[in-house]
Amino acid sequence: MLICPVCAHVNPIGATHCEACFSPLPIPQTQTCPNCGAVVPISAAFCGSCGFNLKAGVVAQNPDNMPIAMGISMSNSELNSESIPDLASPSAPIENDPAAISPLASPPETAKTQLQVIKAGLLHVQTNTLLELPSHLTVVHIGKPNNVIPPDLDVSGFPDSDIVSRVHADIRIEADAYYIEDTGSSNGTYINNLPLPVGNKHKLRAGDRIALGKGDKVTFIFQIL
Amino acid sequence: MQIKLTCKLSDANLDVRQSVNQRQLAIAISAVAEPSQDVPLNLCLILDHSGSMGGRPLDMVKKAATELLSKMDWRDRISVIGFDHKARVVVPNQPVDYVERIKSDIYALKAGGGTCIDDGIKLGLQEMAKGKNGTVGQAFILTDGENEHGSNERCLQFARLAVEYNITLHALGFGDYWNQDVLEQIADAGGGALAYIANPESAQREFQKLLKRAQSVGLTNAYLLLELEEGVRLAEFKPIAQVAPETVELSLSHEGNLVAVRLGDLMTDTERVVLANLYIQASAPTEGQTKPIARVQVRYDDPSTGGVNITTEPTLVSANLPQSYAPMVDPQVQTYLYALAKYRQTQIAEAKLSQGDSQGAATMLQSAAKTALQMGDRQAATVLQANATRLQQGTTLSEAERKQTRIVSKTVIVDP
Numbered sequence: 093m094l095i096c097p098v099c100a101h102v103n104p105i106g107a108t109h110c111e112a113c114f115s116p117l118p119i120p121q122t123q124t125c126p127n128c129g130a131v132v133p134i135s136a137a138f139c140g141s142c143g144f145n146l147k148a149g150v151v152a153q154n155p156d157n158m159p160i161a162m163g164i165s166m167s168n169s170e171l172n173s174e175s176i177p178d179l180a181s182p183s184a185p186i187e188n189d190p191a192a193i194s195p196l197a198s199p200p201e202t203a204k205t206q207l208q209v210i211k212a213g214l215l216h217v218q219t220n221t222l223l224e225l226p227s228h229l230t231v232v233h234i235g236k237p238n239n240v241i242p243p244d245l246d247v248s249g250f251p252d253s254d255i256v257s258r259v260h261a262d263i264r265i266e267a268d269a270y271y272i273e274d275t276g277s278s279n280g281t282y283i284n285n286l287p288l289p290v291g292n293k294h295k296l297r298a299g300d301r302i303a304l305g306k307g308d309k310v311t312f313i314f315q316i317l
Numbered sequence: 318m319q320i321k322l323t324c325k326l327s328d329a330n331l332d333v334r335q336s337v338n339q340r341q342l343a344i345a346i347s348a349v350a351e352p353s354q355d356v357p358l359n360l361c362l363i364l365d366h367s368g369s370m371g372g373r374p375l376d377m378v379k380k381a382a383t384e385l386l387s388k389m390d391w392r393d394r395i396s397v398i399g400f401d402h403k404a405r406v407v408v409p410n411q412p413v414d415y416v417e418r419i420k421s422d423i424y425a426l427k428a429g430g431g432t433c434i435d436d437g438i439k440l441g442l443q444e445m446a447k448g449k450n451g452t453v454g455q456a457f458i459l460t461d462g463e464n465e466h467g468s469n470e471r472c473l474q475f476a477r478l479a480v481e482y483n484i485t486l487h488a489l490g491f492g493d494y495w496n497q498d499v500l501e502q503i504a505d506a507g508g509g510a511l512a513y514i515a516n517p518e519s520a521q522r523e524f525q526k527l528l529k530r531a532q533s534v535g536l537t538n539a540y541l542l543l544e545l546e547e548g549v550r551l552a553e554f555k556p557i558a559q560v561a562p563e564t565v566e567l568s569l570s571h572e573g574n575l576v577a578v579r580l581g582d583l584m585t586d587t588e589r590v591v592l593a594n595l596y597i598q599a600s601a602p603t604e605g606q607t608k609p610i611a612r613v614q615v616r617y618d619d620p621s622t623g624g625v626n627i628t629t630e631p632t633l634v635s636a637n638l639p640q641s642y643a644p645m646v647d648p649q650v651q652t653y654l655y656a657l658a659k660y661r662q663t664q665i666a667e668a669k670l671s672q673g674d675s676q677g678a679a680t681m682l683q684s685a686a687k688t689a690l691q692m693g694d695r696q697a698a699t700v701l702q703a704n705a706t707r708l709q710q711g712t713t714l715s716e717a718e719r720k721q722t723r724i725v726s727k728t729v730i731v732d733p
Contacts, residue, residue, distance in 0.1 A: 098662070098681070098684050099662070099665050099681070101554070104337075104552075104553070104596065105336075105337060106335065106336065106337025106338060106339050106596055107339045107552075107596075108339045109339065109341070109594075109654065109658075111552045111553070111554040111555065111556075111594060112554060112555070112661060112665070113658060113661045113662045113665055113684075114654055114655075114657045114658035114661055114662075115658060115662070115684065115688075
């Protein structure tokens with residue numbers, strides 16, 4: 093029995109178009125997991141039963157990779173499913189090599205710690221203060237206190253912070269890369285003294301100079317710690 | 318006259334892995350013209366001359382009616398009925414030879430009184446009966462208002478009676494205050510078209526369009542006969558509908574193991590397309606790798622030879638049973654599906670609107686607009702989307718917009 097999402101008519105099994113309004117019916121499409129045989133939705137990236145990586149077609153070895161992968165893919169709507177394999181790349185050697193499938197193999201350990209060790213910070217040039225980027229966030233909001241998007245990095249204490257908008261810029265962490273984008277600030281964001289147009293993402297490298305607002309008054313140096 | 322019959326499945330491949338496959342069978346039927354066998358027309362104009370038609374509307378209708386005469390053949394027959402709250406014969410049934418006298422009779426019509434459509438239809442049928450031999454009977458009913466002095470139920474009874482007499486009724490709504498439900502029912506029951514004359518100036522164009530259609534009728538009283546093979550059944554809910562030239566819900570009757578659907582006239586230049594919604598049990602691949610679905614026959618009358626109940630040889634429709642299923646979607650049948658979806662979705666929207674659920678109606682109209690876009694019917698999409706937007710803004714639809722909605726949902730308007 094299938095209930096039409098458009099007109100709520102009850103259709104018999106086998107219907108592909110609603111009998112009443114002839115809208116195409118959403119047929120739940122499923123696939124069987126090649127690893128354990130469980131029935132999972134066709135859009136699933138991982139088997140809900142055994143954790144098999146359905147996109148890559150190999151068994152995910154390190155269970156710790158999964159929460160990270162899913163955490164990012166769920167919290168970051170811009171990240172589409174295609175970039176999930178990229179994320180798993182630090183541990184790719186083991187995943188792609190069936191011979192290395194062994195719980196005793198040590199490389200996964202280093203791969204895992206490497207992923208978590210990466211930390212970044214912003215050095216405020218005018219006061220020489222280092223702000224660490226919160227490592228648990230995938231999007232770090234930069235600005236001043238407001239009711240809409242509370243900043244994760246509050247710059248209101250710095251001199252000349254009146255030129256910084258309350259919602260000024262975001263730093264996004266995707267895989268192990270950092271991107272900055274202007275979220276519609278009044279006075280703009282400058283990367284290495286060049287304006288960053290709204291809507292553009294700039295991939296940050298260590299040493300990049302980020303100025304919030306004009307005149308290079310609130311400036312940070314991006315650092316990998 | 319011969320019949321041209323083509324049958325197509327929405328997807329000619331069946332998926333063996335699924336126990337039941339839903340498929341739509343599109344059956345396109347038209348008459349094949351033979352110039353020597355042109356059948357004379359028995360046309361009856363049933364015209365509303367109630368008080369509201371006074372002035373320019375009635376003048377334009379009279380002009381349109383007289384213009385029709387010049388396009389008719391001398392062998393054709395004409396009769397004109399005028400009705401207000403009662404009906405009278407304006408032009409008795411006669412051949413179109415004394416054109417000037419017929420014209421002056423039509424021009425003598427004066428506006429006044431109320432509206433009683435049923436009496437008009439009744440008198441029209443009586444008048445047409447005088448010239449029914451060897452002709453194609455067609456009646457145009459034009460009205461601009463509610464059937465305030467008659468009963469809508471009686472109208473429908475006369476429409477069904479007309480069908481029994483093998484007369485086709487076309488309904489023309491004039492202006493914005495006619496009842497689209499009643500007129501659509503008359504046209505559907507009478508096997509004809511529903512036309513909307515939005516302003517007096519377009520009366521002539523709509524009359525000409527209908528006359529052209531009436532003149533292209535080659536065979537009458539056609540029935541579609543379906544014999545379903547084993548493991549095939551019709552959908553339980555509204556299984557058969559006509560999708561071209563206009564969308565009409567068809568009612569079916571059973572004749573032994575046959576399913577019979579009345580189509581009415583068959584035209585030479587326009588195909589009638591009927592869509593049947595089927596459920597097919599796909600059994601394991603047989604030797605020939607095909608599964609018989611249905612046998613399709615047409616039964617009709619041929620007024621040019623006087624033959625009645627002529628039945629064509631059955632055409633067998635079958636589907637493929639490939640080992641590994643891959644869809645083989647027929648794009649044309651897909652368009653027919655969209656046409657029916659557009660109509661049904663608009664109907665649901667109108668039902669919601671009459672229940673006072675204007676938000677639900679707006680959503681439904683939006684779906685219908687999307688469906689119209691998918692089938693490439695931009696005009697309908699524009700009208701439906703505009704109405705959906707109006708409902709979302711909390712305004713109600715005007716009478717003209719309601720008529721427009723009904724017409725665009727029922728037909729695909731082709732700009733001249």
